[in-house]
Amino acid sequence: MISRFTYFKPHNLNEAVQYLEKEENAFVLAGGTDLMILLRRNLINAEHILDIKALPEMDLFNFVDGAGLTIGASVVVNRVVDSEVVSAKYPALHQAAASLASFQLRNRATVVGNICNASPGADLPPALLVYDAVVNITGPQGTRQVPLNEFFTGVKRTVLQRGELVVSVQLPEPGAGDKSVYLRQARLRGHDLATVGIACRLKPDGKVAIGIGAVAPTPKRLFALEDKINERGISKETIEWAAQEIREHIHPITDVRSSAQYRLQIASVLLKRGLLSLIGKEE
Template identity: 50%
Template sequence: MLSRFDYFRPDNLQDALEYLNNNAGTNILAGGTDIMLELRSNKIDVKNLLDIKEIPETKVLSYTPGEGLFIGASVPVNRISEDATIRGKYPALVHSTDALASYQIRNRATLVGNICHASPGADTSAPLLVYNAKVHIVSSEGTRIVELPDFFTGVKKTTVKDNEIVIGVSLPDVEDDEKSLYLRKSRIKGHDLCNVGLAMRLKENGEMYVAIAAVEPIPIRLLELEKSLANKELTEDVAPWIQEEIKKYINPRKTSVRSSAEYRYHIAGVLAKRGYLNLIEKGAN
């Protein structure tokens, strides 16, 4: 049984921010796929619940050539997956949204909710990192924009304050001929929790970006690995090297219930090799 709480569903941002200011410790609902489960299982004690789905700014899903993509906080994951422009421009992001939970859940779940929940294994986090995403956060004092690496502060912790709402996420525009992908390994086939999630992006100039999720307390961009890759000619011979090299830059959690640290080291290498070969169009086993 759900505990009793106050529920407020404003249709404008001003009323939402006023409610936050007047009700400390308010929980925010967009898709509700995480918070409703936690409520039903009594994992959290909610006194006030702010539903932001009717706020116009949170419903925006737009792509502007030369500027990039904006995804509002209440945009369901399936809207992203089914958008032809996003599928063409940001394939790694779509790979991650396609992998998230089940089709029915994706009709409710939101990308912003996925990152705000701040699970180390959030599927969308690694692709967002390689696309240099920024988080748009509003309060009664104004708007601040946070680089995604600075947004996560720990397991299920972010930089969002009690009087703030994440209104959306923006991604800079991408080049026409670049490539990107997202690979994951779960415990079983299907829509299971992610054991290792790896995003890779190859730009027109040969730069390669790499980010990993579900390995450390927060999703991370592997900047040192990227620097090492910058000194390599992107040939098939590099594939075995990256399979081993990636292990130098990760520190898998030893307390995870999903899999052992040794297993994650191994899978990170396998995914890095596979992703690299796919990006340079050599195929992979």
């Protein structure tokens, strides 16, 4: 049915890196919920599959006071959904994770896979972006850290070089009183990518962060909009203004899921709804 490939499941990270460096057409397998679709539709010709699920580094999922949250590359989305510390400290991430695909897929799909697949409409990146997530990468040249905001380079493209693997994604600890929310609009629940997905965060110092998906070639932090909102100071009036202003900061396209015009409109609605909920106001 699908490409004929060799399958390699190392227990040692160095072996994994060496394999990826050496082999042409090698693909990384974690949950497989994106990779298997590409294979089954014959969209890629894989000669080698590297399964990372036996690498101990990839299974790390912990929260350390002061250091924050680390999510290893083989941690599945439902582990994040079920995590009390994520619900308490990173509500937008919990909500984004709980809205991703369907229950069975969340038992396989990984958080890091959702990043590495680099879909413009992926659910988790907007939530991870508002927490200033950092991607831990290892490769032939050693390890490096890339802010998630600089990780995506285009539709389905990332900064990863040949031989490089993402080991984990790391989120700094939010201060006490930090609030966040993830809202998504989709044509139907459970079986569709988001038409627009937006994460809003209100930090204890009153500053906001906004991450958005499906309105540009990559998921984005809207830094320029955040600065303008923060200059004005968060209030119901500022939010009304921001809901119009966001149209100047995103560049959606028309595709099978939605027209560009609808995306502009729904982004405006979701931003307003999200920010209002964070300051405890109704529409």
